[in-house]
Amino acid sequence: MAGLFWDDRLDDLFAYWNAKRGNRPAPSRRDLDPREITRLLPFLHLIDVEPEPMRFRHRLIGSELIDTLGRNVTGKYVDDVFYGPAAAEILETMRALATEIRPFRRRSRMEWHRADWLTMEALELPLIDEHGQVNMILCGRSFTLADPAFASDVNSDPFPLC
Template sequence: MLSDCAFRAQLAIEGQRDLFDYWLHSAGKRLLPARADLDPLKVPRLLPYLGLIDLREGFDRGLFRLAGTRLRDIYGKEITGKRLGEVFSGTCEAYWRRIHDRVATEGLPAHGVVRGPAEGRDHVLLFWLRLPLSDDGLRVDRILCHDTTGPGDRAHVPAEFTLYRYPPALPPAAQGVRPNTARAR
């Protein structure tokens, strides 16, 4: 497994590094911070890019409890109060299900880059970060999200910069795409 320092070094966006540092600091001596440990006012410039997925009713009933204003632009609709299946549907559903399931079951942060984060949003290049939260210190009950768009529009992004396209014909490992997760235990 990668150390926290190595995971942080892979984050391409300054706001994601800032949020990761805040998340680590908020955990204190515990493995994972709780939602109550986070004060959004400590990272005010990141608020438009943050989302909070609530998994307390189970993974299949997970929903975006909160979504910053920029997420509306990224996903093409208001996602606050929407279930994961409503936000991530169609050809991108399996990708996001794997990501969120892995964060929830392993309690590890994850990050990546994807073109077309939601159905009908193929023009969006998304840099995403998912950070697990746990009220009881054992079970991940929420996922803190940071989503931001990449540089320029689709016409100006080199093809080799696109790391993932839908629909996937093969599992990510067979396509040479490896999810990046890390957290030293």
């Protein structure tokens, strides 16, 4: 059976997140055990959500992401990092994810980065605190060579919460 994503690690991440959330809208960070997902760790990205005013800070970035992107933005705020024309959309997506508590799939060309020949597919998943508020976003990010045959299919699109 074909998965929902180009990279089967994203399917595995989504299944893991769903299993950990149970009947809640999302799991908490303490529900996750890195030992259970060691294969996924290199492509994971964890972002802190600060509520007032809402800001997003890069908490942890997997080694595969650092190698692919050629930079480590751990500790920096998302709005402080150069995303070019994609910045407004990226921030709006994170705000929606944090307030609506739902997963989001992003497919986009890396036009904001020097590796603009790559296409990124990302799964962005909310994590909640003990009060049910999103306090982190767990992301899996995968990169592939951009293919003109699917150029029209690489825009961000919401992923329904199952």
